[in-house]
Amino acid sequence: MRIFDPHIHMTSRTTDDYRAMHAAGVRAVVEPSFWLGQPRTSPASFYDYFDSLLGWEPFRASQYGIAHHCTLALNPKEANDPRCTPVLDELPRYLVKDNVVAVGEIGYDSMTPAEDTALATQLELAAEHELPAMVHTPHRDKLAGLRRTLDVVRESPLAIDRVLVDHLNETTVQEAKNSGCWLGFSVYPDTKMDEDRMVAVLERYGPEKVLVNSAADWGKSDPLKTRKVGDAMLKAGFAEDDVDRVLWRNPVAFYGLSGRLALDLEEPAATHEGNSILRGGE
Amino acid sequence: MTTTADTLRTHLHSVLDDPARAWLDRALTGAATPPADPAAAPAGSGPPAPRKPMPAWELRFAEAGRRCGPTHADDARVLLLLTARPDADTLRPLYDRGTAAERRAVLRALHELVPGTEAVPLVEDALRTNDTSLVAAALGPYAAEHLDAHTWRHAVLKCLFTGVPVDSVAGLGRRAAGDRELARMLHDYASERTAAGRTVPDDLHRVLDLTAPPAERGHLPAAAGGASSKES
Ligand SMILES: [Zn+2]
Numbered sequence: 102m103r104i105f106d107p108h109i110h111m112t113s114r115t116t117d118d119y120r121a122m123h124a125a126g127v128r129a130v131v132e133p134s135f136w137l138g139q140p141r142t143s144p145a146s147f148y149d150y151f152d153s154l155l156g157w158e159p160f161r162a163s164q165y166g167i168a169h170h171c172t173l174a175l176n177p178k179e180a181n182d183p184r185c186t187p188v189l190d191e192l193p194r195y196l197v198k199d200n201v202v203a204v205g206e207i208g209y210d211s212m213t214p215a216e217d218t219a220l221a222t223q224l225e226l227a228a229e230h231e232l233p234a235m236v237h238t239p240h241r242d243k244l245a246g247l248r249r250t251l252d253v254v255r256e257s258p259l260a261i262d263r264v265l266v267d268h269l270n271e272t273t274v275q276e277a278k279n280s281g282c283w284l285g286f287s288v289y290p291d292t293k294m295d296e297d298r299m300v301a302v303l304e305r306y307g308p309e310k311v312l313v314n315s316a317a318d319w320g321k322s323d324p325l326k327t328r329k330v331g332d333a334m335l336k337a338g339f340a341e342d343d344v345d346r347v348l349w350r351n352p353v354a355f356y357g358l359s360g361r362l363a364l365d366l367e368e369p370a371a372t373h374e375g376n377s378i379l380r381g382g383e
Numbered sequence: 384m385t386t387t388a389d390t391l392r393t394h395l396h397s398v399l400d401d402p403a404r405a406w407l408d409r410a411l412t413g414a415a416t417p418p419a420d421p422a423a424a425p426a427g428s429g430p431p432a433p434r435k436p437m438p439a440w441e442l443r444f445a446e447a448g449r450r451c452g453p454t455h456a457d458d459a460r461v462l463l464l465l466t467a468r469p470d471a472d473t474l475r476p477l478y479d480r481g482t483a484a485e486r487r488a489v490l491r492a493l494h495e496l497v498p499g500t501e502a503v504p505l506v507e508d509a510l511r512t513n514d515t516s517l518v519a520a521a522l523g524p525y526a527a528e529h530l531d532a533h534t535w536r537h538a539v540l541k542c543l544f545t546g547v548p549v550d551s552v553a554g555l556g557r558r559a560a561g562d563r564e565l566a567r568m569l570h571d572y573a574s575e576r577t578a579a580g581r582t583v584p585d586d587l588h589r590v591l592d593l594t595a596p597p598a599e600r601g602h603l604p605a606a607a608g609g610a611s612s613k614e615s
Contacts, residue, residue: 148480156483160514194437198482199448199456361449 102126102344104327107352108133108206108235108267108287108314111158111169112150118317118324119165125328129168129364131356132158133206133235136178138319144187147175151195159200168364170356172205172235173198180219181211189222196230199363202356203227205235206267209246212239217253224257233263233358235285238273247273251280265312265355270294274306283355287316288326296326296333303334308347312355385495388465391458399451406450407459410443414467440467441477448484460488464496471501478505483514490517493525500529510538518542519551527554536565539590540572549586559593566594 104127111119111132122130132154134147141147154171162169173195179185196204204227209216220236227234236254239246247266254264266277267285270293277284286302287293294302299313315326323329331344356362392411396404444463448456469477474496478489490509493502502525509521522538530538535558542549549555559565569591573583 152480156486156517157512157514160483160516194480197437197442197445199446199484200482363448363453365453 102328102331102341102348103128104331104348105129105131105352106314106324106327107131107265107312107356108285108316109324110135110316110318111162112153113319114317114324116161116165119162119167122324123165123167125325126331127167127324127327129170129352130162131170131172131202131235131352133172133203134174135176135206135318140182141179142184144185144191147185147188148191155195155198155200170200170202170362172203173201174204174207174223175219176206177208177210177216177219177237177239181213181215186215186219189219192223192226193230196226196232199361201232202359202361203233203235203265204230205265206237207234208237208250208267209239212242212246212249220250220253221257224254224259227263228258231360233265233355234259235265235267238266238268240268243268243270244272244276247276251276251282254280254282263358267314268293268316271298271302274302278306278310283310283312283351285312285314287314288330289316290321290323290326296329299330300333300337300339303339303343303347304337308339308343308351310351310355311347312351313347385465387495388462391462391465395451395455395458395462398455403451403455407462410440410447410450410459410463411466413443414440414463438467444477444485444488445482453484456484457488457491460485461492464488464492468496471497471499474502474505478508483517487516487520490520490525491523494523494528497525503529506530507534510534510541513545515545515547518545519547522547522552524553527552527558532562532564536562536568539565540568543569543572543584543587543590546584549590555590556593559590561596562594566591569594 104125106122106127106129109130109132111130134150134154137150151173154173158171159169173192175185175188175192195201204223207220207223209220224234236250238250250266254261261281262283265283265285268287269277269284270286274284286299288296288299293316303311313327313330315322315324317324317326327348331348334344334347335341353362353364395407399407440463444460447459447463451459474489474493478486481489486509489505493505506521506526506529509517512518518538518541522542526535526538539549539552539555539559541547542552569587573587576583
């Protein structure tokens with residue numbers, strides 16, 4: 102089973118996770134820039150974070166035979182903090198980078214006017230840079246959040262079929278599907294979706310344009326959820342081709358819209374010991 | 384155009400496909416043309432100037448990977464640098480806000496672009512990272528020329544630590560020759576590895592051999608205690 106996790110925050114994960122993910126079949130990931138759990142207090146913190154998503158994290162991933170790309174943006178939560186919003190002025194010089202395959206995660210957190218502005222501005226930036234956009238739907242007031250998100254996308258210069266709407270569930274999938282966007286589902290322990298609910302959604306709505314991710318981060322989450330969904334699909338009678346479509350071909354097609362996806366992995370020089378993940382002077 | 388640039392251009396022309404070659408030629412033409420000087424406008428009049436847009440060649444520099452493919456992107460970026468010939472002040476932000484691939488290209492081009500020691504901080508930054516591709520790129524001819532002895536020795540040791548082949552260290556033989564402090568560090572590292580029951584990398588012995596004083600130096604000073612006992 103080859104797996105592409107289209108949404109995972111590897112910065113928060115260990116090398117053991119990389120090893121386990123590779124063993125489970127994960128060969129490619131996309132890491133969206135997001136909130137760190139601890140508020141940033143200046144734009145410079147974002148630039149260091151972006152640099153890490155463009156340098157150190159792909160290097161770490163390559164040691165485990167996993168291709169790493171990223172999406173960059175000012176996240177919805179911090180779009181509300183005037184100390185952070187100057188990031189929007191610097192974003193264009195990052196969006197031209199080779200490893201950036203979308204603008205994201207953008208979207209709504211609390212649905213404030215500041216979030217309206219950040220979302221609209223960044224959808225425009227995506228269109229300008231010929232990038233797709235990865236849009237997160239809010240955890241609270243989800244259906245209203247989805248509707249408002251889709252309205253802003255329709256008013257933007259970015260075509261809806263270049264937008265991935267993430268964190269969908271049973272209550273939002275139908276409206277999202279009707280809109281023509283790509284459909285993202287985050288499978289989490291306890292919250293968001295679980296494997297069996299995911300399988301039920303796939304049975305009801307089909308695998309077309311569906312992407313499944315672990316959204317694993319610094320919270321309670323599981324970087325192997327993608328594999329678990331694949332196994333649950335097979336158990337429920339889906340064909341291997343359906344699994345491959347959802348877990349590989351759909352994410353490749355969506356992020357491939359950027360023209361920047363590079364999946365021909367070179368064999369890492371020192372896979373076994375993860376040789377170069379050594380601390381200096383140790 | 385320098386000889387290095389000519390060699391790179393010839394090489395890239397032979398390996399790139401048609402669209403990539405056409406892209407590269409356009410990018411090089413753009414890089415060779417100095418941008419219009421916005422400083423010509425009278426200072427102090429009117430509203431503050433908006434942020435300077437990124438020069439076109441810097442955009443080409445960023446997108447070289449998706450235009451030329453990851454295998455040839457490093458060479459294409461170095462060639463763009465050798466054509467645009469930015470000074471150390473321009474190289475700094477290019478490096479600081481660069482991806483790992485962009486940083487490698489800046490490091491590789493330093494010896495052709497920066498005659499003095501102004502760019503040593505970039506090399507030192509790369510040597511602090513644990514990305515082995517950056518460490519290797521940092522140790523080119525510029526580092527051989529300008530790094531102080533202490534920093535250079537630690538860089539060599541870091542190569543042995545992280546598995547960077549010492550073949551990537553420019554001027555290794557010349558700088559290592561007669562360096563008894565480097566020899567001591569290598570011996571100590573070998574003892575530490577042996578004590579931990581780990582093998583001593585072949586490259587360590589290679590560098591150790593290079594630290595022997597050049598033969599033409601007639602009188603060898605007595606070896607420091609213990610330092611001459613060779614690991615098996
Ligand atoms: Zn996320």
